[in-house]
Amino acid sequence: MSSISSRLRPTAAALGGLGPSQPVTGLVWRSGSLIAIIFILALLAWRAPLLLSPGNIGLVLAQASIVGTLGFALTLVVAAGGRDLVKGGIDLSLAANLGLSAALYASLLTAGWGDLPALGLTLLAGLGVGLLNALAVTVIGILPLLATLATMSVCAGAELVLTENLTVPASSPFLDWLAGQGPLDFPVMAWALLVLAAILALLLHGTPLGLRLYGVGGNPAAARAAGLRVRFYLALSYVLAGLLAAVAAVLAVAFTSAATPGSDEMLLPLIVTTFLGTVFSSRLRPTIGGTLLSALFVGFLVNGFQLLAISSYWANGIQGFLILVVVATTRKLGPGARR
Amino acid sequence: MAAFEGGRIGRRGLLGVGLGLASGLVLAKPSFAQSGSDDVPSLAGKRIAISVVGTDHFFDLKSYQAQIAEVERLGGTPIGLDAGRNDKQLVAQLQTLLTQKPDAVIQQLGTLPVFDNQLKRLRAAGIPVFTIDVPSTNSINNTTSDNFSLGAQLALQLVSDIGGKGNLVVFNGFAGVPVCEIRYQELLQVLKYYPDVKIVQPELRDVIPNTVQDSYAQITALLSKYPEKGSISAIWSAWDIPQLGATQALIAAGRTEILTYGVDGTPEVLSLVKDPKAPAGAVAVQQPSLIGTAAVQNVARYLAGQTLPSQTFLPAVIANKKNAAEVQRQVGQAT
Numbered sequence: 001m002s003s004i005s006s007r008l009r010p011t012a013a014a015l016g017g018l019g020p021s022q023p024v025t026g027l028v029w030r031s032g033s034l035i036a037i038i039f040i041l042a043l044l045a046w047r048a049p050l051l052l053s054p055g056n057i058g059l060v061l062a063q064a065s066i067v068g069t070l071g072f073a074l075t076l077v078v079a080a081g082g083r084d085l086v087k088g089g090i091d092l093s094l095a096a097n098l099g100l101s102a103a104l105y106a107s108l109l110t111a112g113w114g115d116l117p118a119l120g121l122t123l124l125a126g127l128g129v130g131l132l133n134a135l136a137v138t139v140i141g142i143l144p145l146l147a148t149l150a151t152m153s154v155c156a157g158a159e160l161v162l163t164e165n166l167t168v169p170a171s172s173p174f175l176d177w178l179a180g181q182g183p184l185d186f187p188v189m190a191w192a193l194l195v196l197a198a199i200l201a202l203l204l205h206g207t208p209l210g211l212r213l214y215g216v217g218g219n220p221a222a223a224r225a226a227g228l229r230v231r232f233y234l235a236l237s238y239v240l241a242g243l244l245a246a247v248a249a250v251l252a253v254a255f256t257s258a259a260t261p262g263s264d265e266m267l268l269p270l271i272v273t274t275f276l277g278t279v280f281s282s283r284l285r286p287t288i289g290g291t292l293l294s295a296l297f298v299g300f301l302v303n304g305f306q307l308l309a310i311s312s313y314w315a316n317g318i319q320g321f322l323i324l325v326v327v328a329t330t331r332k333l334g335p336g337a338r339r
Numbered sequence: 340m341a342a343f344e345g346g347r348i349g350r351r352g353l354l355g356v357g358l359g360l361a362s363g364l365v366l367a368k369p370s371f372a373q374s375g376s377d378d379v380p381s382l383a384g385k386r387i388a389i390s391v392v393g394t395d396h397f398f399d400l401k402s403y404q405a406q407i408a409e410v411e412r413l414g415g416t417p418i419g420l421d422a423g424r425n426d427k428q429l430v431a432q433l434q435t436l437l438t439q440k441p442d443a444v445i446q447q448l449g450t451l452p453v454f455d456n457q458l459k460r461l462r463a464a465g466i467p468v469f470t471i472d473v474p475s476t477n478s479i480n481n482t483t484s485d486n487f488s489l490g491a492q493l494a495l496q497l498v499s500d501i502g503g504k505g506n507l508v509v510f511n512g513f514a515g516v517p518v519c520e521i522r523y524q525e526l527l528q529v530l531k532y533y534p535d536v537k538i539v540q541p542e543l544r545d546v547i548p549n550t551v552q553d554s555y556a557q558i559t560a561l562l563s564k565y566p567e568k569g570s571i572s573a574i575w576s577a578w579d580i581p582q583l584g585a586t587q588a589l590i591a592a593g594r595t596e597i598l599t600y601g602v603d604g605t606p607e608v609l610s611l612v613k614d615p616k617a618p619a620g621a622v623a624v625q626q627p628s629l630i631g632t633a634a635v636q637n638v639a640r641y642l643a644g645q646t647l648p649s650q651t652f653l654p655a656v657i658a659n660k661k662n663a664a665e666v667q668r669q670v671g672q673a674t
Contacts, residue, residue, distance in 0.1 A: 063431045086404045166543045167426075167515040169452035179456070252427070256453045258515075260426040261546075293563040309386075312421045 028097050033279040036329040037297050040322055044304035051304050054185070060299040061190030067266060068295035070094050071245035071273035072200050075286040078274060079204060079235035080213040081137075081144055082220070084287065089217060092148040092320060094245045094270060096155035097129045098265030101249035103162045106259035113230050115174040123246045129155060130242015134235035139169035156264060169258040178254035189211070189251055193292070201288040211239060214285070272323070274296065279327055297326070379479050379628050379636045380643035382415030385442040387638060389417055390432055393424040396580055397550065397605040398627045402447060402471060405631030413639055415442075424547050426453045426552045433457035437464055446478075447471040447631075450515040464547035467641060471634050472518045474650075479641060482634040482651040486518045489602065489623040489655040490525030496621045496657050497526075497573055497600045504535030505572025508561060510554065510581045512544035519577035523604055526575060539571070545581040554584030555591075562592050574599045579608040587616045602656065603627075606672050613663035621659040624666055627652050 073094050081089015101122050108118035127150060136147035153293045182188040204210035215223045216233040224230050252261055276297070277290030301322060305315040387410045394400045403419070403438045410417040418441055422429035436444055444461055446454070451473060456470050458477035470478040492495055497507070509526070513519040531537050546553045558574065563573050566579075574585045574597060582601030586608070587598050595618040601608065604624030611619035622655070630653050641647050658666040 049667050050438050053438065056435075058439060059434050063434065066427065165452045165512055165546055168455065169515070222378050256426050256430050257456055258450070260427075260450065260453060262425060265425055266427075302431070303438075306418075306420065306432060307439055309416070309418045311419055312423070312432075 001198070005006070032082060032329040033298050033326050034293075036326045037293070040325070041297075041300055041304075044294075044300065044308070044310070047052075048304055048305055048307035049302065056303065056307075058186040058190045060296065062187035062192055062255075063303070064295040064299035065189045065193035066098075066248050066255060067254070067269050067273055067298075068249035069196060069244055070098060070266060070270040071249060071277065071291040072196065072288055073241035073248070074270055074274040074275065075288055075291045076200075076204065076213065076237045077144075077241045078286045080217045082217040083278075086145060087143060088235065089234070089239050090144050092145065092267065093129060093133060093151035093155055094248075095242060095263050095265075095267040096152040096159070097126055097242060097245035098249045098252060099259075099261075099267065100129065100155040100159040100162070101126045101246040102253050102259040102263065103159045103168060105249060106168035107162055109170045109172050109175075110168060115172050117311040118172075119250065119252060122250060126246020127239060128247065129245070130239040133242065134238040137238060138235045141208065152264075159261075159263070163259065163261065164178045165261050167258050167260050170253050170322060171257060175254045179257070180250070190316060193250065193295075196250050197288055197292045204288050206250050218285075231325055269298070274328070276323055340526060340582055349555050353472040372574055379413060380639045380645075381409060382413035382635075382639050382642070385415040385564070385642060386439075387415050387417055387635070388420060388436050388441040388444045389447070390420040390422070390429070390436070390444060391447040392429055393547070394421050395424065396578075396603070398578075398603045398625060399448065401627035402631035402634075404617050405628040406445060406447075406471075406635050409632045409635035413635065415639075422439075422449075422604050424595075426450065430457055435622065436461060436466065440464070440466060442642060443467045443469060445469045445471060445638065446473055446475075446633050447634075448473065448511075448516065449518055450517075451475060453513060467638070469634060469638055471630055471640075478649075480634075480637045480647045480649060482630055482637060482652060482653070483518065484623075484625045484630065484655040485652040486521040487525055489625075491520035491658070492657050493522070493600055493602060493621060493623045494526040494529035494575075495605075496659055497575060497598070498529060498533050498536060499573040499637075500613070500620050501596055504531050504653040506537050506565075506570060508539045508558075508571055508574045509542045510574070510576035510585075511542045515611055516577075522577045535594060539565075545576055545578075550580040551584040551587070554581040555588045558585045558588035559592060562588070568594070568596055571597050573597060573620065578602045581606050582619065582622065583608050583611070584617045586617060594618075602655075604655075604670060604672075609663060609667055609672055612658050612660065613667060615660065621657055623655050624658050624670055624671055625655045626653055626670060 041261050074091055077091045092167070104125050105118055105122040106329055108121060114265065133148050133151050135150065136142045137144050163307040178188050180188055182191045202212065211227055216228060216230050220230050273295045274286050274291050277296040278284045278286050280290035280293050281287045298319070301319050305318065365369070389402050389403065389406045389410070391399060394403050397509055398505060407417045407419055418439070420432045420433055429449055430453065434457060435461060446458060446468065448471065455475055455477060458475055461468050462477050468478055468479045472483045474481050494634050511523055514523070518647055543557050574582070576582050576585070579601030582599045583605065586599045589595055589599065595616070598620030600619055600620050600622070602623040602625065604622055608619060609624065611617040612622050633651055633653060637647055
């Protein structure tokens with residue numbers, strides 16, 4: 001760590017004190033939002049004791065794995081592109097990329113392809129979509145908002161061509177394993193989410209690469225002055241995001257035993273997951289840990305409402321209100337209050 | 340079905356189909372009254388999960404409401420779960436039922452391959468699973484219309500109306516939904532014996548949501564591809580929301596020589612069938628409220644230790660230009 005820190009100190013200084021004194025995870029455990037979330041979850045658990053039973057925690061983790069993985073992808077893009085909602089990093093094509101990759105994966109399996117080649121090709125396809133975004137944003141210089149909107153349409157169209165808007169059922173030994181129970185009787189998909197979060201958190205918050213991604217996003221001019229190849233890191237974030245969308249697609253196929261239409265409905269939830277996740281960070285920036293927490297928070301809310309037998313008609317509105325409460329607590333009590 | 344084995348069905352026989360069904364419905368009524376009587380065991384202290392794929396269409400909503408009401412009437416506590424047409428949400432809500440352990444689960448509609456595994460898990464966890472419109476091997480009892488009969492009858496009405504020949508446009512977007520697949524297969528079965536009726540390729544795909552707008556747009560585009568009158572004779576869809584959009588598109592384009600066919604009996608569609616000027620040829624009218632009520636009563640009987648048949652069929656009736664007003668009255672849709 002010390003060698004990394006010393007090598008990066010000039011860069012970090014240029015970016016405004018983003019030095020090794022910051023917690024590696026970027027989480028501030030005393031933040032108001034965390035208190036709010038713990039309070040809400042405690043309230044839910046008090047009314048519905050089953051909420052925190054091990055079996056149920058496993059279920060919620062597994063259910064959050066798809067939107068969580070997409071949220072991680074957007075976290076990378078926003079980290080490297082900056083948080084400006086119009087000009088900064090955003091990838092609107094993630095949900096559509098998931099739809100296309102899932103359709104491809106299920107179609108390949110249905111066509112008799114083996115697990116490994118089908119998986120490889122699917123990940124390549126997701127990566128390819130990410131590459132397309134990267135080229136559009138860094139080489140051609142289109143605003144990410146517009147570039148990824150266009151890619152979104154390309155993906156949605158390609159998915160329709162592939163599936164004709166039909167559900168494509170899929171099964172394979174790998175999918176059966178993925179949809180089943182893993183060690184400690186936790187669903188494999190729950191483990192997948194945790195392992196993926198650990199790897200990405202290490203990458204983004206524990207390596208020079210991650211620090212550079214944040215540097216490029218935080219202040220491109222300073223990063224450029226410090227000798228960072230800004231466009232390379234920007235491009236890398238979109239490519240990695242594309243790859244993660246394909247990983248999420250594999251999880252989605254395992255979850256529903258099929259590639260199903262309607263992936264575009266995941267776009268808003270994944271944006272909520274990433275941006276709600278920023279309230280867990282001392283600098284209100286997207287972090288892997290924050291995204292994971294917000295994915296789990298929303299997951300526990302949906303799950304808790306069902307356990308409490310609150311009509312799903314009410315659940316949506318209450319969910320939105322509670323998210324507001326969490327964000328508001330951050331603004332009033334947490335580190336964000338300074339701003 | 341014996342008539343099919345001869346390879347031909349007389350036109351006169353076909354014309355009788357609509358009327359014969361109408362009387363079938365009249366006969367069916369008293370038996371519903373019987374099943375709705377108070378010999379149904381109580382559900383007091385029982386929690387019954389009602390999991391539905393969506394409540395945005397007439398059939399879905401009526402059946403859902405009837406299930407909730409019947410659980411409450413029998414003294415039980417309903418757990419209403421609406422997946423909002425989202426397959427992932429549907430799988431998630433069925434998974435959460437593993438934690439929740441209700442006394443029984445009723446799953447209404449949906450794409451079977453997507454959630455059949457979840458039904459299996461619920462059964463493995465000792466939770467009784469019932470279904471509406473879902474013929475799953477993991478279901479103790481499936482309550483449904485007889486989609487084989489109504490599919491064949493609708494197809495026969497169609498063939499009869501267009502004189503046994505012409506081009507047929509088909510919406511076939513939900514092949515994974517078993518009831519839709521059955522109706523489509525019955526259409527093909529009937530058309531096998533009427534080689535002069537040809538399905539226009541490629542088949543159209545109906546979508547959810549925005550079904551009406553989408554089918555309206557698809558049919559409008561198709562009409563400009565087939566501008567000559569007589570080049571298309573009829574439009575078929577496995578349910579009646581695409582039929583609604585298609586009928587409106589035909590009216591707007593002045594192509595009312597083309598007739599539309601569908602299934603469910605959504606009030607707007609049934610009114611169009613009744614309207615002598617509208618090009619809605621016929622609709623198979625289901626009885627969603629009775630289906631929902633019967634499903635819950637089956638649960639109550641099962642939990643009281645009674646044995647159930649694996650399938651409960653409720654009659655549907657073909658409403659055509661002649662009997663639509665009468666059918667409206669019988670299913671309580673008359674204004």
